[in-house]
Amino acid sequence: MTESRGRAGQDGDDTALRIPGTPCWVSLMAHGLEATQEFYGALFGWEFRPGPQQLGPYLRALLDGREVAGIGQLPPDRRLPVAWTPYLASDDVDRTAGTVRSCGGTVAVGPLDAAEAGRMLLASDPSGAVFGVWQAAAHLGTAVTGVPGTPAWNELVTYTAAGVATFYVTAFGHAQKAVPATGRDYVTLHVDGRPVAGVRGVGDALPRDRGPHWVTYFETADVADAVRRVAGLGGRVLEGVREDDLGRVAMVADREGARFALLERAPG
Structure with missing residues (x-):
């Protein structure tokens, strides 16, 4: 399950992750990080290491040392849905925030820096569906695709x-x-x-x-x-x-x- 032969990034090219509008990362917000690690570790063979903590405790999931997804902890006092969220690439998150608003969407979090990894925001489209936007710096996004667990x-x-x-x-x-x-x-x-x-x-x-x-x-x-x-x-x-x-x-x-x-x- 953890064999990591496959495409590095989307379509075999890490640079494709930077093209605006391309899904480049997925992140789960959950209540219990330990139990969530156990579940996905057993299902997909993921291992975990700490990631940026700007929004609270956060882990990056890895296959054979390469990052595939993120898991964050929901604040206990906020009743938010436990859900996987895709992040779309942007070359300027601040500009994208303005565009999202002008198109009828809502920016809920950010834009803000995630340490040296990059810059991000969380938003919802006019129907209410939540998505993220990622401007890459040190962290491009999903490092391998096309194999089980990615x-x-x-x-x-x-x-x-x-x-x-x-x-x-x-x-x-x-x-x-x-x-x-x-x-x-x-x-x-x-x-x-x-x-x-x-x-x-x-x-x-x-x-x-x-x-x-x-x-x-x-x-x-x-x-x-x-x-x-x-x-x-x-x-x-x-x-x-x-x-x-x-x-x-x-x-x-x-x-x-x-x-x-x-x-x-x-x-x-």
């Missing part, structure tokens, strides 16, 4: 796809492409001609306890086995294994209820 895809689950996709097109320069052949309300967001994220409209099927939200997909070699291990580690299976355009997918949640997807890619 982020593979990010998808926004919302009421309708087209309207909120326009926000990301305007704020981050994404191109959007509808996927009508699937019969679903689905749009892909593109950077430099390559798909980097999806927007899925589900209407009234949106979970009432969550509202619009981003879902991170993590690579796995055997999705059925990974689902069994999630349940054995105290997590929950929200949607069983199904066939998707990306491969075989299951939707699960960790011990605290953070939703994420497991992806076994289709051969080729």
Whole structure:
């Protein structure tokens, strides 16, 4: 599970992580750091080391010494959702903050410096879905992809796809492409001609306890086995294994209820 052969950064090129609008990092805010480390360490083979502490205790998850994700601790006095959050790259977080606001989004935290690692903010789009923005310095972002235990895809689950996709097109320069052949309300967001994220409209099927939200997909070699291990580690299976355009997918949640997807890619 921890074999780290794969792409260094997105599409095999660390510099791609810096292209504005590209998902470059994922971070989980949870209540119990120790239990969360145990869960993801057992599921993905992650190890952990301290990261910047500007927003409280924070850990970076590593595969074979290379950073793949972050885990922070929620303040005990704040009732915020336990959730995975994707970060989109920016070459100027302060300018991006202004653009997010002018496009109808809300900046909740920042912009602020994360020590020597870079500069960041947390925001929400007009539908209320939370995302981050990262301006890289010492820390580029996810250091390896394409192997089990690494982020593979990010998808926004919302009421309708087209309207909120326009926000990301305007704020981050994404191109959007509808996927009508699937019969679903689905749009892909593109950077430099390559798909980097999806927007899925589900209407009234949106979970009432969550509202619009981003879902991170993590690579796995055997999705059925990974689902069994999630349940054995105290997590929950929200949607069983199904066939998707990306491969075989299951939707699960960790011990605290953070939703994420497991992806076994289709051969080729």
